[in-house]
Amino acid sequence: MMAMSKPLNRKLGRISRRRGAVLILIAVLLPVILWMAAFxxxxxxxxxxxxxxxxxxxSAARAGARTLSLEQDASLAHKSAIEYAAKNNVAGNTLTLADSDVQIGLSVRTDDVGRFTFSSGGKLLNSVNVTGRRTQQAPDGAVRLYLTPIFGHEFFQPVADATASQIDRDIALVVDRSGSMTFRINRNSYESGWRNNDPVPSRARWWALVDSVDGFLTELGSTxxxxxxxxxxxxxSAKIDEQLxxxxxxxxxxxDDYSRRYPDGSTNITAGMDRGISxxxxxxxxxxxxxxTMVVMTDGNHNYGSSPTNAAYDAASxxxxxxxxxxxxxxxxxxxxxxxxxGGGQHWHAPDGDELEEIFREIARNAPTLLTY
Structure with missing residues (x-):
């Protein structure tokens, strides 16, 4: 028994030293673990x-841009953006914007992939830029953190920026009511048995135009x-049938009024475009x-008056x-x-009435409303 006591004592001593080393390791690592948890x-x-x-x-930028669109008033758009920001909580508090955090200006597309450049002020306004801040200088101050202040990081100061562009359009429809609109699609002749004092024949090109404009207006009504x-x-000649x-x-x-009488005459596209511009x-x-925006539709060849390219230059200017x-x-x-x-726009060709309506609907759907950060 006496011979076994020394090895046992040495073993117990090693265990005791290990326990001491583990305690030291825990003491060293515990602050690191706590810091990582806090982090x-x-x-x-x-x-x-x-x-x-x-x-x-x-939300604030969208609200401001929507108000700018509906009211056409920059001061009301500015007020709306501030009010809608206050409807949202950030770090437990509603977001308060300073007057300088809201800018009213113009967004312009700078490339084909949808990038926009915003500039504040000017005569033409279509956008609202909002800078949301929770910094030391912001009305609500910086965001106080929970645990990391123990380690010297007391505040978090995020900033977000958004520009909403409510790019509304005033649209001038300029459509053909020359004699060829009574032709059947891809037939340069009138319906047989039809007389000039009759209503527009049922299979005439004119009806495809009427249906297409109806589809165009339906699409606009859903935006x-x-x-x-x-x-x-x-x-x-040309006539303004309805102002904006x-x-x-x-x-x-x-x-519908034109549907009760017959389209006639030559094709003076320029005159129609001039009326649309006015x-x-x-x-x-x-x-x-x-x-x-001006949408010009024709089923034939310009054959009366000056070239419509002249009107296009006038529109572009x-x-x-x-x-x-x-x-x-x-x-x-x-x-x-x-x-x-x-005119800086696009050209479409419709081989039939269904395609004509789809083109009109596509143009209507392309009215842009964007967050252009």
Whole structure:
């Protein structure tokens, strides 16, 4: 028994030393473990705060841009952005914006992939820029962290920026009511048995146009923007049938009136475009902050008056985007493609009535409302 006591004592001594080493290791690592736990908690809290600030800032910018669109008043848009920011919580408090955190200005597309550049102020306004801040200098101050202040990191100071562009459009519809609109699609002849004093025959190109404009107006009615639309029609001469309006039924009624009589005359596209331009320039109806768009439709070849390229240059000089649509094989696609190029727009060709309606609907759906960060 006495011979076994020394090895046992040595073993117990080693165990005791190991326990002491573990205690020292725990004492060394415990602050590190606590710091890592605190860091993880605060990182999650910071990420939540960033998300809340982004949502609040986006919401404020959208609200301001929507008000700018509806009211056409920069001061009301500024007020709306501040009010909507206060409806959102960030780090437990509603977000308070300083007056300087909201800027009203213009967003312009700078490339084909959707990038926009915002500039504050100016005469043409379509955007609201909001800077949401929780910094030391912000009205609500910086965000106090929970645990990491123990280690010298007391505050988190996130910043979010959003620009909402409510790019409304005043749209001038310019459509063909020349004699060829009574032809059947891709037939350069009238319906057999039809006389000039009869209503428009049921299979005439005119009805495809009426259906297409109805589809266009239906699409516009489903968008969050408020687009104003004017109607001008042309044959040898041209007429403004309706000034810019949000009462789309007036556009439909004007076309229905033509359906009860026969389209006739030559094709003076330039005269129609000139009338369309004048509706977009009419300060009584046109909105100062809305973008200007003209949609020109023809089923034939310009054969009366000066070249429509002249009208396209006039439109471009007044910042009016010109889109063109040709319908039927008899339409001069190359000329109208050039008109669209000069006017900074697009050209579409419709071989039949279904395609014509889809083109009109596509143009209506392309009315942009964007967060352009």
């Amino acid at each position: 993880c908690v605060d990182v999650a809290y910071m990420q939540l705060t960033r998300t809340e600030l982004r949502i609040a800032t986006d 969050p923007q408020l687009e104003l639309v004017s109607l001008s029609t042309y044959n040898s 309006t949000d009462k789309y039924s007036r556009i439909e009624d004007a076309l 509706t977009l320039q009419n300060k009584k109806y046109a909105r100062p902050y809305a973008s200007k 007044d910042d009016i985007v010109v889109h063109t649509i040709t319908y039927s094989d008899g339409a001069n696609q190359s000329l109208m493609r050039e008109v669209a190029r000069i």
